Amino acid sequence: MKILLLAGTSEAREFAELAATDGHQVLASLAGVTRLPKPYPVPTRHGGFGGQKAQLDFLQEGAFDAIIDATHPFATRIAPRSQRIAERLDVPYLRLLRPAWTAGPEDRWHVIATPGEAAQHIPISARVLLATGAMSLEEWSGLAGDRILFCRRVDPTDTPFPFEGGWIIGRPPFSIEDEVEVLRGRQITHIVCKNAGGPARAKLDAARQLGLPVIMQSRPPMPDCPIAETPQEAMRWLNTLKR
Structure with a gap:
């Protein structure tokens, strides 16, 4: 399958490794905030899409089979926008969202x-x-x-x-x-x-x-879409899409 991976987290890198090993064609997309990010094991693009229309055009031209959104939990612009575009194009979309931290009894x-x-x-x-x-x-x-x-x-x-x-x-x-x-x-x-x-x-x-x-x-409200907490869960979801 051809996958667009919206990356930038450690979970994104781990998912890229798993998906590539499983034979998927993965393109990782980084916003370009960090000058020298740790390399991904898959082809990688750097920089924003240039707005909603440009991202929509990019996804249409790329003919992706699925979108894995593994951006930061506080990526309050790119994540909702990507979900809307995926719904418009009828492309399966998954949010890879790691669990939040919780306070222990000694934390203030x-x-x-x-x-x-x-x-x-x-x-x-x-x-x-x-x-x-x-x-x-x-x-x-x-x-x-x-x-x-x-x-x-x-x-x-x-x-x-x-x-x-x-x-x-x-x-x-x-x-x-x-x-x-x-x-x-x-x-x-x-x-x-x-x-x-x-x-x-x-x-x-x-x-x-x-x-x-x-x-x-605290985090923004949870998105109304499929959610995986780990790269392994994301892979299991992806495998349900295989035909």
């Missing part, structure tokens, strides 16, 4: 629905790690001014940090020891993150170890 989480709620849980003069990605920095601008903010990003940049604080450059995966060093070195008092789920939870384990509060943004 404050769950919020929107970035605007974060300030309610973070006092003035706090030193805050925004583990939310550089692309979403503006969403948390309401915390600026009275607090010192730090934001982690993968690639170095010449763009000045827009608030008091600064960038933290680092490429995952991170160990708990790495995260403890970052938190202590910047004297972080609060962590803000999105509930992305997956294995990259060392920052949460480090926060638990240091007794730091975490302001956790």
Whole structure:
């Protein structure tokens, strides 16, 4: 089968390996946010589609048999748009969506629905790690001014940090020891993150170890479509489409 894999997560890479091994023709599509992403074991395109019509045209011309959407759980534009296009073209669509993180008894989480709620849980003069990605920095601008903010990003940049604080450059995966060093070195008092789920939870384990509060943004509503939590589940779904 010819598959368009909307990629960008570790699950996407694992699915690409499984599908290619099973003999499927897979094209991975990356948004191009990271300069040097880890290579995929299948042909890969980089960059956005250029809007809904351009993506629709791309899918029509590609004559794909299925779409596996393994983008980030907070990909609130490309995921719903891809689902709508798939429905319009009558192409089977699956959302590969890893389970969300859950708090343990020793965690100090404050769950919020929107970035605007974060300030309610973070006092003035706090030193805050925004583990939310550089692309979403503006969403948390309401915390600026009275607090010192730090934001982690993968690639170095010449763009000045827009608030008091600064960038933290680092490429995952991170160990708990790495995260403890970052938190202590910047004297972080609060962590803000999105509930992305997956294995990259060392920052949460480090926060638990240091007794730091975490302001956790909950996920967008679940999509109304077939969902797989693991690449193996996605492969089982794909195999039901074989004729």
